[in-house]
Amino acid sequence: MAPSTSDAPTPAQIRRWRRYLADERAEAAVYRDLAGRRSGEERDILLALSEAEARHEQHWIDLLGDQVGPPRKGALRTRSLGWLARRFGSVFILALAQRAEARSPYEADADATDRMAADERIHEEVVRGLAARGRNRLSGTFRAAVFGANDGLVSNLALVMGIGATGVSTPIILATGIAGLLAGALSMAAGEFVSVRSQRELLEASNPNPETESAVPHLDVNANELALVYRARGMTPKDAEAKSRRVLETLRTEPTGEVDVIDEHEEIGSARGAALSSFCFFASGALLPVLPYIFGLQGVAAVIASAVIVGLALLATGAVVGLLSGGPPLKRALRQLLIGFGAAAVTYALGLAFGASGL
Template identity: 75%
Template sequence: MSAPASAATLRKWRRYLADERAEAAVYRDLASRRQGEERDILLALADAEARHESHWLGLLGDRVGRPQRGDIRTRMLGWLARRFGSVFVLALAQRAEARSPYEDDVDATATMAADEQIHEEVVRALAARGRQRLSGTFRAAVFGANDGLVSNLALVLGIGATGVSTPVILATGIAGLLAGALSMGAGEFVSVRSQRELLAASNPNPDAQKALEFLDVDANELSLVYRARGMSEEESKAHAAEVMRDLSIERPADAVAEHEEIGSAMGAAVSSFLFFASGAIIPVLPYLFGATGFSAVIIAAALVGIALLGTGAVVGLLSGGPPLLRALRQLAIGFGAAGATYLLGLLFGTSIG
């Protein structure tokens, strides 16, 4: 007969029970904002968490005690799931699954530990769907915001370090905002539109099907089409012969690379413009509200630093990486560029002073 569970063990089991209940609720809340296959997958995850809940209920027996709340991170995740249900919440859920303590806990079964690892992969796959859907616009948004933050801070600090007046700094910052936002928007539109046109040029011409019935069956140049798409000579001849029999042209899945999800050109352009402008306005705010001199520099740098930390953390969360490291990396890169420009401005100001 096993020894009675200690008070510390009972507290741990109750905490696990509360966390499983909270995690199941998160998946049900996410499922309520989904349809079709994604909804079914999320509900299946909630059922799996309910099985884990039953394990802890079995160990506790009549010692369950008063219902407890899950940990703060799971409760916050549930709050976000009820209100947003976005890829951002799925990315957070992915990180939560990766923190499961069951693998090193003797009171959890090996099956439960394996479940949690698989849950992480399931949520990762669901989050990947959302990441793919927003990849083009999100890339433009993040790039635009960071470019606006860093480039305009560097511009404002560099000009300010030369010793010019506050109106000149303010005018320079606003000009940099408008010029950069328009340039980013136009560049992103041309980039995405050009990429789409290049991909479209690689699609087969549907009119080619009309030539099928007139092909020389013995020579059958259709096989060259499939060789050009990546098939071997033997595979292309066999496939061409099959097509001739069926009188239909197919696009072999193994011969044509899947197109990257790049989003719309206009969506990327508007996103770049708005996010560049939203980032670029931040270094100008102290001067707009009357700050001058070194105090304006400190305030601008502090505001941009907070924004860089925020964008870096968001990128880290959505990419499944550590948000703190991503935030600090973003901050170091941004401040490095702005600091170098400020020093050059000081040197330039001294040389003309």
């Protein structure tokens, strides 16, 4: 697509061009603000994105000519993104920026060039790549936090509503909720402890013996059995042969150098730390359904209050997952809410049935 060649742009075009100009300026500012909180390669990439937005800004300035008008504010979502970037600069802001780039209208606008539309597509992928780095850095902790808290929310809400529907007294409901909190949190902690400890033991069993390195300098260079080590770890025979010869050559030229025989596994956390985190995350979620009963509410009022509190928490966790994943936050939030309330509705119905039958 090429820019319109009309000598007299319409008022609608002028308004649209001014809006685009304001948005480009705001987006360039967002990338500069994000760059100010980064260093090294990430900072350079963000500054390059800011320069690209400046080129797009110049395109609209050229089209507007003497009708640029006074500076305008960008779209509210872009300005909000800039405010967040200046104060936080986290992976969540990059995820929001990724969504903003995906909404570019240039492909359908005859006044934008094909190059500009292509730039916006590439910008989305660049920001996606930057956000992926942050996602990888916090994925383990974030996953444990979200799933632990969500499990606590859903399981204890279902438990409290199911027991409450039977018509038992408030103290029994409260005791059941506290018991469910402790049982679930302890179960999560125990499971995480065993999982991490078992993973560490498996990795230790898979690690080669460190004393192996002392034997490497005495290997027959022609037989080169070191290549078998690398082949056993998945290398092709050709690559294994080349790497083993490089290692042996290094030993001949630098006898005190380290031998690249042992590959380090990815570091995993301690079993105790994982267990404590799981306990806390689950307990924090499981506490919310019983709060109304702790503060003295009873009957239908307590059930409604518990459902509202948990519903808001489910919406929040779903929205956070959506933001981090680059997906639509509202859709993820509603999905989380429906899943949680669906589980609670089943146990509530069973509680009503048991209560009605006198069980």
